[in-house]
Amino acid sequence: MIPIRLLIIILFSGAVYGNPLDTINSTFSRKEILELAKEASSLLHESNFEKSFITSRLVLRYALTNNDNDLIARSYNIIGANYEELSEYDKAILYYKKGLVYANKAKNDTIKNWINNNLGNLYCFEKKEYKKGIAFFNESLRFNQKNKDTSQIVFTKLNIAWAYFDIKLFKEGIPYLEFVNNNSAKYGDKSNLVILNMLNGMYSGNIQNYAKAEFFFLKAIELGIKNQNHLDLSFSYNEYSSYLFKKGDFKRAYEYLVKYNKLTVEIQNSQNIKRAKRVGINVELDEYKRKVDTISAANNLQNQSLKKSKIIVVLFIVVIGILLLQMYTLYKNYLFKKKANNVLTLTNAELIIAKEKADEASLLKSQFLSTITHELRTPLYGVVGITNMLLEEHKELENSPHLNSLKFSARYLLSLINDVLQINKIEENRIVLEDLTFNIGDEIEMIITSLSFIAKNHNNTIDVDLDPEIPEFLIGDKLRFSQILINLISNALKFTHDGKVIIRSKLVKVEGIKHYIEFKIKDTGIGIAKEDQEKVFETFTQVGRKDLDYQGTGLGLPIVKKLLGLFESTIFIESVLGEGTTFMFVIPFDSNPEKTNDIINDIEVDLSNSQVFTVLVVDDNSINRLVTQKIIEKRNYKCVVVGSGKEAIELVENSSFDAILMDINMPEMNGFEATKIIRAMGVLTPIIALTAYSKEEITEQALSVGINDIIVKPFETAILFKIINQLIFKA
Incomplete structure (x- = not known):
């Protein structure tokens, strides 16, 4: 039943829109036809695609009758623009190129400019073939410069800047945007202000001038809403959403992406577009009818006995049948693509949210592991250190099951911490x-x-x-x-x-x-x-x-x-x-x-000798200070201990040390800040970070402030003295 209904629609539209065209006086003057072309163009700009199609079809018929290449080119340009507005881009390109053929015959640079500009728009922003599109824009610009039409030059350069910005070639596009900014007030069209502000926002965002970017994007949106310029407003919503996402403002980015999707659906579902698509079929019927007329004329020359009317009717019905089938297929494809696009849009939005949550969860996991391992290693250092001190100072406890159990438990807990960190590093690809x-x-x-x-x-x-x-x-x-x-x-x-x-x-x-x-x-x-x-x-x-x-x-x-x-x-x-x-x-x-x-x-060799060195220990934990001091003094080194970064700075100002062992996580002033100040004083004493943080977490920051090496607590005593001696002798 569907094909029969479509056939009725076609025949009805032919009765409504077709017959009056046949009855209009065929002796229309060129001036009258030109006025009709202007009316069709005006209707197009008002988004009245239905009437624009009818009027441009009338212009094309009489232009062809009068063999007026200039008017034929104009009518094809308007028909192509209608199809472009209806998102029928392949048809639009077909009619634009037909118009370009007749514009070249008419040698009309103005129409050549229009059509080249329109083809540039299609190839850049719809077909995404930017190289071909920019070539058409440059051809349009050549005709504008030839005609010395500054307003058209501004319009075309605006399109070229947009094309380059769309593919992130801001360096190539900025000269065109600067020209438009300088000349827009005098020669520009107010209807282009939405896009101009949007492009300025895109460029400002690219150079990280966020204040200007916000101003221009919001100005573009304000103008789009005020002037009800829905298409340009949708572009502004989309680009502003992308800018906010790159900036890290994910909530507002999502809000404007929703606005963009909603406005796009409204545009696609416009009743004017649906009606105009039906009327647009008449233009294609005219094209097929002209081909049928040509075939009929050739047959008449070959065989005068053929009855012209019957052949034309039969061929016309065949064409209508083929066109009907094609229209049905295109309509089904359109519905399928529309549904698929809606599903993809929703899925993409969900994926964006899921990815953000996954990234946030991964970051929280890493932060949690870093914090918990630091908090566990700090007391473990004290437990292991004091246990070793007891075993060394009280030899009678060497076989004590309690102390040995305590030492084993502490090392087991340290092994567990290391295992958790190890598997996390592997999963995050941080091991080389x-x-x-x-x-x-x-x-x-x-x-x-x-x-x-x-x-x-x-x-x-x-x-x-x-x-x-x-x-x-x-x-x-x-x-x-x-x-x-x-x-x-x-x-x-x-x-x-x-x-x-x-x-x-x-x-x-x-x-x-x-x-x-x-x-x-x-x-x-x-x-x-x-x-x-x-x-x-x-x-x-x-x-x-x-x-x-x-x-x-x-x-x-x-x-x-x-x-x-x-x-x-x-x-x-x-x-x-x-x-x-x-x-x-x-x-x-x-x-x-x-x-x-x-x-x-x-391999670095331990160059230690019997020389006695003085070591400054900086740690806010009193137990850890005691353990580290005992380890150092057992090696017969001199040891001075302080509990904060400020005390360390005061000591270094008045005393000299061979090495400094610096804790990182301290209140008021952490180890990085204290080291930076000591280095600013011109002190070159080797500084070793003695910390419970994982080495990979702090290496970059440690090197940037002047820390020479890092030792993670708890540590092997031999490793500590090897690093101290190597750094001292190297200095």
């Missing part, structure tokens, strides 16, 4: 593998020594089987490699009692300097059920506790898997309940003797 020279045998030996306490408690033995084909020195990130082995070996020892843990390494292949080494960590422990073997690599997941309580957070194996991902490697598991578990992976390390020698030569 380093190239260091190391010996696999030495690394495994150190790991076994550090885990001997667990092995002894569980009555386990550890066997090591190293492939002699593995080069003595390898190049790679030995710290991450050690973390992988520590997690796997400690897990094997923890879940094995009265058993054995075997560590095997084998060189499996060599490609250039790359040596691919397979590692196997095998134990004779409780094993892992088949259904649980994938779960063990999930964060905070623990399996196999059953009747026994195995300490752990469920982070060890997930960290191993993620670290191996940095090495572009994968971990495999083989396990049988009650018999044990084997973990396997392959890591490629470089082996390059020349590069190894260079790395070894670059």
